[in-house]
């Protein structure tokens with residue numbers, strides 16, 4: 040994938056495997072990256088199985104960046120929230136990882152809209 044941040048550590052798609060989504064019947068998720076060399080395309084997920092643990096940050100200066108989508112979804116599902124609109128900052132840092140004094144938080148943010156329907160209980 041062009042522009043994919045290769046320094047991002049590979050991670051298991053935990054959110055699909057950890058049972059969080061078992062209670063989710065339907066999801067409609069859109070994520071728009073805003074920042075240096077951000078992906079101009081809005082990322083749209085309308086299938087529960089398409090949810091990902093982490094989305095990449097495209098800032099070429101960013102180390103270990105990305106948006107922890109899985110953490111957000113876990114939080115929403117735990118709270119039984121059906122709607123969410125918010126901005127979430129990249130967890131990465133710009134600078135030289137060998138020189139901690141050069142590191143600053145990545146300024147990329149991810150604008151998220153989510154609608155979640157749950158499996159009826161009973």
Ligand SMILES: [Zn+2]
Nearest residue numbers: 096101104145
């Ligand atoms: Zn970043």
